[in-house]
Structure formats: structure tokens, C-alpha cells
Amino acid sequence: MTEIILIRHGQANSGAADEAGYDRLSEMGHRQAAWLGEWLNATDPQFDRIITGTLTRQRQTAAAMGFASTSEDARLNELTYFDLARAMEVQHGVAAPDSAYDFYRYMPQVISHWAEDRLVDIPETFGSFHTRTVAMIEEIAAQHGRSMLVTSGGVIGMVMRHVLGLDTDSMTRMMLRTHNSSVHRLRYVHGQLVLDSFNATPHLDAADRAHARTFI
Structure with a gap:
């Protein structure tokens, strides 16, 4: 087992x-x-x-x-969330939100960009x-x-x-x-x-x- x-x-x-x-x-x-x-x-x-x-x-x-x-x-x-969030803001102009409600809308965007190799200069693909x-x-x-x-x-x-x-x-x-x-x-x-x-x-x-x- x-x-x-x-x-x-x-x-x-x-x-x-x-x-x-x-x-x-x-x-x-x-x-x-x-x-x-x-x-x-x-x-x-x-x-x-x-x-x-x-x-x-x-x-x-x-x-x-x-x-x-x-x-x-x-x-x-x-995964290194803060690195991804910084890349999302610098490279795509999308800043990390302040509220939990907005975070639930924001995180799928971050992971989608990451998965599609649209974030560069990050520690891990x-x-x-x-x-x-x-x-x-x-x-x-x-x-x-x-x-x-x-x-x-x-x-x-x-x-x-x-x-x-x-x-x-x-x-x-x-x-x-x-x-x-x-x-x-x-x-x-x-x-x-x-x-x-x-x-x-x-x-x-x-x-x-x-x-x-x-x-x-």
C-alpha cells in the first residue's frame, strides 16, 4: 500500500x-x-x-x-509569488491588489501569464x-x-x-x-x-x- x-x-x-x-x-x-x-x-x-x-x-x-x-x-x-507579482506589475502594468476579494481575481491572471511564458526574469519558469x-x-x-x-x-x-x-x-x-x-x-x-x-x-x-x- x-x-x-x-x-x-x-x-x-x-x-x-x-x-x-x-x-x-x-x-x-x-x-x-x-x-x-x-x-x-x-x-x-x-x-x-x-x-x-x-x-x-x-x-x-x-x-x-x-x-x-x-x-x-x-x-x-x-512558487515565488512576490517575484511573479513584481514581474506582473513591471512587465504588464498589473499591480497586486490590497483586498482578498480582488486577489481571487488577480491570481489566475498571474498564473496564466506565468504558464504562457509571458513573465520574464523570474527565478523559475x-x-x-x-x-x-x-x-x-x-x-x-x-x-x-x-x-x-x-x-x-x-x-x-x-x-x-x-x-x-x-x-x-x-x-x-x-x-x-x-x-x-x-x-x-x-x-x-x-x-x-x-x-x-x-x-x-x-x-x-x-x-x-x-x-x-x-x-x-
Whole structure:
């Protein structure tokens, strides 16, 4: 049996203006991760491997969950949103919005431009992001047992694109609906990856934790 559990990191420093400032968990992010760790320990805590990306918010999420990573893999690192946003403004005159409402309209434009190679002088092309994400998930799928991967929303979106055959717009809309500290389950069945569940947050189901359901 091969099962892959993808975990999105807890809420990061959403008020940041650059990648470095964003890359740490907020107080809420630490709390979300701790609740998730409690839920996993009470249900099925046994994993054959626990892998995080190399980003601080991913490492902090695993630590707050109470799970020690067995290794790190930079292919689990997130796309560099702030670099894409700067390129979008400089090259196409489209500035990043201030409101969450406008962000949901803005992000599909950014990803579309990126996927169509209409953003230049950026750290990573869409094709490279796709290649490293797919290579990583297929390598993990080829191993037996249960794997926990602590990663980010863009990587999860790209995995969904690969598994479900999504177009770019559908992938982006799934990314935008991915909760902080959410759980996504994949299984390797009859030679291919299949999706068992998407965006689960059982550790936030209690009424007094409704405020902890965050996307950004």
C-alpha cells in the first residue's frame, strides 16, 4: 500500500511584502499546526517518511505538529509569488491588489501569464515548477508505505493538476481554495496516483475553531 499525505503549511506572515518576510508561521499558523498534529496522533500517526520543503514555514509546521522530518526536499518549496507579482506589475502594468476579494481575481491572471511564458526574469519558469513537482510526487509514489509531505498551496495545486489532468485555470482555483494546514490524500492504485481526499481540515471542525479556517 502506498499513501501520500500532503499537508499545506499553517498560516504564514500574510502581511509581508517579500518572500523572506512571509516565510514564517503566524501565531495562528502555529496553532493550526498543533491542532493538526493532535488530530493525526489520535487517528493514524504512523508514517514511513516525513518530508518537508526547505522553507521555514514548512519546517515550522512539521515541528508544531510534533512530527520530526526524516528529510527535506527543495522540490516541495512554493512558487515565488512576490517575484511573479513584481514581474506582473513591471512587465504588464498589473499591480497586486490590497483586498482578498480582488486577489481571487488577480491570481489566475498571474498564473496564466506565468504558464504562457509571458513573465520574464523570474527565478523559475512554470515548466520548471511543473517538472520538479511531478518528478517529486512520482518518486514518492514509487516507494511503499505512508509518506507525509509538508509543503505549500502551489505545489499541492500542481500535484492536483498532474493527478486530475486539470487545466491551468482549474489548478489555480484549487490553489486559492486550499486551507492553511489542510490535508490531502493520494494513493497509488493500479500503477497510477489517485486522489482520495482534498482540502480536509478535521482538526478545525469544532465550532470554536471556525475562525481558524484561513486561506492566506
